[in-house]
Amino acid sequence: xxxxxxxxxxxxxxxxxxxxxxxxxxxxxxxxxxxxxxxxxxxxxxxxxxxxxxxxxxxxxxxxxxxxxxxxxxxxxxxxxxxxxxxxxxxxxxxxxxxxxxxxxxxxxxxxxxxxxxxxxxxxxxxxxxxxxxxxxxxxxxxxxxxxxxxxxxxxxxxxxxxxxxxxxxxxxxxxxxxxxxxxxxxxxxxxxxxxxxxxxxxxxxxxxxxxxxxxxxxxxxxxxxxxxxxxxxxxxxxxxxxxxxxxxxxxxxxxxxxxxxxxxxxxxxxxxxxxxxxxxxxxxxxxxxxxxxxxxxxxxxxxxxxxxxxxxxxxxxxxxxxxxxxxxxxxxxxxxxxx
Amino acid sequence: xxxxxxxxxxxxxxxxxxxxxxxxxxxxxxxxxxxxxxxxxxxxxxxxxxxxxxxxxxxxxxxxxxxxxxxxxxxxxxxxxxxxxxxxxxxxxxxxxxxxxxxxxxxxxxxxxxxxxxxxxxxxxxxxxxxxxxxxxxxxxxxxxxxxxxxxxxxxxxxxxxxxxxxxxxxxxxxxxxxxxxxxxxxxxxxxxxxxxxxxxxxxxxxxxxxxxxxxxxxxxxxxxxxxxxxxxxxxxxxxxxxxxxxxxxxxxxxxxxxxxxxxxxxxxxxxxxxxxxxxxxxxxxxxxxxxxxxxxxxxxxxxxxxxxxxxxxxxxxxxxxxxxxxxxxxxxxxxxxxxxxxxxxxxxxxxxxxxxxxxxxxxxxxxxxxx
Numbered sequence: 016x017x018x019x020x021x022x023x024x025x026x027x028x029x030x031x032x033x034x035x036x037x038x039x040x041x042x043x044x045x046x047x048x049x050x051x052x053x054x055x056x057x058x059x060x061x062x063x064x065x066x067x068x069x070x071x072x073x074x075x076x077x078x079x080x081x082x083x084x085x086x087x088x089x090x091x092x093x094x095x096x097x098x099x100x101x102x103x104x105x106x107x108x109x110x111x112x113x114x115x116x117x118x119x120x121x122x123x124x125x126x127x128x129x130x131x132x133x134x135x136x137x138x139x140x141x142x143x144x145x146x147x148x149x150x151x152x153x154x155x156x157x158x159x160x161x162x163x164x165x166x167x168x169x170x171x172x173x174x175x176x177x178x179x180x181x182x183x184x185x186x187x188x189x190x191x192x193x194x195x196x197x198x199x200x201x202x203x204x205x206x207x208x209x210x211x212x213x214x215x216x217x218x219x220x221x222x223x224x225x226x227x228x229x230x231x232x233x234x235x236x237x238x239x240x241x242x243x244x245x246x247x248x249x250x251x252x253x254x255x256x257x258x259x260x261x262x263x264x265x266x267x268x269x270x271x272x273x274x275x276x277x278x279x280x281x282x283x284x285x286x287x288x289x290x291x292x293x294x295x296x297x298x299x300x301x302x303x304x305x306x307x308x309x310x311x312x313x314x315x316x317x318x319x320x321x322x323x324x325x326x327x328x329x330x331x332x333x334x335x336x337x338x339x340x341x342x343x344x345x346x347x348x349x350x351x352x353x354x355x
Numbered sequence: 356x357x358x359x360x361x362x363x364x365x366x367x368x369x370x371x372x373x374x375x376x377x378x379x380x381x382x383x384x385x386x387x388x389x390x391x392x393x394x395x396x397x398x399x400x401x402x403x404x405x406x407x408x409x410x411x412x413x414x415x416x417x418x419x420x421x422x423x424x425x426x427x428x429x430x431x432x433x434x435x436x437x438x439x440x441x442x443x444x445x446x447x448x449x450x451x452x453x454x455x456x457x458x459x460x461x462x463x464x465x466x467x468x469x470x471x472x473x474x475x476x477x478x479x480x481x482x483x484x485x486x487x488x489x490x491x492x493x494x495x496x497x498x499x500x501x502x503x504x505x506x507x508x509x510x511x512x513x514x515x516x517x518x519x520x521x522x523x524x525x526x527x528x529x530x531x532x533x534x535x536x537x538x539x540x541x542x543x544x545x546x547x548x549x550x551x552x553x554x555x556x557x558x559x560x561x562x563x564x565x566x567x568x569x570x571x572x573x574x575x576x577x578x579x580x581x582x583x584x585x586x587x588x589x590x591x592x593x594x595x596x597x598x599x600x601x602x603x604x605x606x607x608x609x610x611x612x613x614x615x616x617x618x619x620x621x622x623x624x625x626x627x628x629x630x631x632x633x634x635x636x637x638x639x640x641x642x643x644x645x646x647x648x649x650x651x652x653x654x655x656x657x658x659x660x661x662x663x664x665x666x667x668x669x670x671x672x673x674x675x676x677x678x679x680x681x682x683x684x685x686x687x688x689x690x691x692x693x694x695x696x697x698x699x700x701x702x703x704x705x706x707x708x709x710x711x712x713x714x715x716x717x718x719x720x721x722x723x724x725x726x727x
Contacts (some may be wrong), residue, residue: 191372191399193423205462205486226485253486254464 019190022053025167030061039066040092050094072101080110083125096129110180111154126173128183132240139327144292157268159184161242162192164266186240218267220275231261234279237289248345273305284315294322316352363431372399374423413437463487497567517543524583525549525558532583535609573601587659587677590641594623
């Protein structure tokens, strides 16, 4: 099944199972079905609960906050994640604060879905991974499934099981990808799926290895659209250098899933964190600090961060490739860490 | 005939699509079609689409219904003559035009590929789950050799008053190591280990045993290993791996080399006849200090370096890992030379040299970069 189908089916299922679920966004009605077709068929099946709106992310989000406070389970579709800047006040000063400001008398069970990422030639304002602007907002959970997770299941949990505000980051480049579905022996695409750390938790972390043995020389950590990069880098490192990489794919971005990553970091004693957002003050920066708090002196190398360069994303695909992290960047960084 | 074959490819319907699924075929193999006939329906993430033929003729399907096909890959042929579809030529033609199918072909690391070629191991015959690594090939070779190898190892003998040594590398360098060890009184070389095709033969009067059997040789009681490998990276890797196998890797110092009492030599190094290493000089692991190389006092030489015959080093010099100083080249006092540098024969280095440089001439100039 493709990533986009998994999300679409989940929305169909959730709206069928729970009448409190509403979908609100721009151009979400059939036959268009949303810019990336995640909403396809929903307005036909549930015409009264799929609301297409004028172009105002602040209004859409504020409206959804009201629905949530009155007991519904709204899902907001932001057409491009870049437009989340327009919803910032509603999310930071309203949605995530009401529970505290009103002394737990209200809850805001809200899911805001946003496609992020570049490599499509969409230019500087439609290609970013802006979720990092929302790191460190108290009360905001950020979830980003990769093609190794079950995106539909995670979306369902965010909508129905989480009473807080969730930013649900979808990968533009992941939408057409076929999901990796491990067989009965936990194998998929040359990898062994070693463990779901805290698999019973709502948003699990997936650990992948290319060998039956558990040893690892380096842990490669990434979420969402960067997952395919670390997966490919792990293959190249084994095939070209016989370096064993363990791939760690959290679906929970924030709060930082440190306890899921720590076992791999301590085992491999080397860790690389990859994100498509800018490297400065990014996900990896905080993660490096958190891992160092607990593993200082037990690592062979400081945590290495790989992210986009700090500049706008160009429209030209070739320039985009120069600015966004690549498989080659990861392979080169690991070789340098290993002294090769 | 070939020039009349018309290929139908999966259209790229959206910039985001890498694969397309063939949902349904509307024609059968060898069916006659007219221009504009719908051949099949395909579906992408965003759309479904009917694929038409712009030519008439006879059709051959190249993908099954339900199959996911890479965008722009061929899905059907249209030809004017249905008989051609059964010809040998047609089969070859289709094979040439289909994307390579690597499924079922064993995947192996580069090191495993190199070793499998050296040892003549068929990767397809290995029962390894996942990507085949060098150690898997080594194990397969060991298993194949075991009867002969075991006999060879069991027959190793030595003078109990001396320490038995295996020499890794049965080339010409290995023979110099053998003679060097024999000219001292401590060690007795008992066999060569070699990854090439020499396994089972005899070199300079000693049996050659495959490197794959290194663990068995250690178990036999040959606890010391001398390295005779020219490539610094392989030398360093073997040095680290062999220690894990239970070997002690010795430094080889020719009795006619001069080593100052305060000088220090790392493990796995080879100091050849006529070399001079003076006061307080530190030589790293796995270095080769060749015949007549002169290393004055207070130098630091990184791991895996090679000072070729007649190389001359002044004092207070630092040389980075894996650097090669060519025959008769010289390095002046207090110069710092980076890692992975190659100093050409006869060059005279008088200034600091950055990492991974190639240096030539008198005075030495950086003329290129090494691959590293």
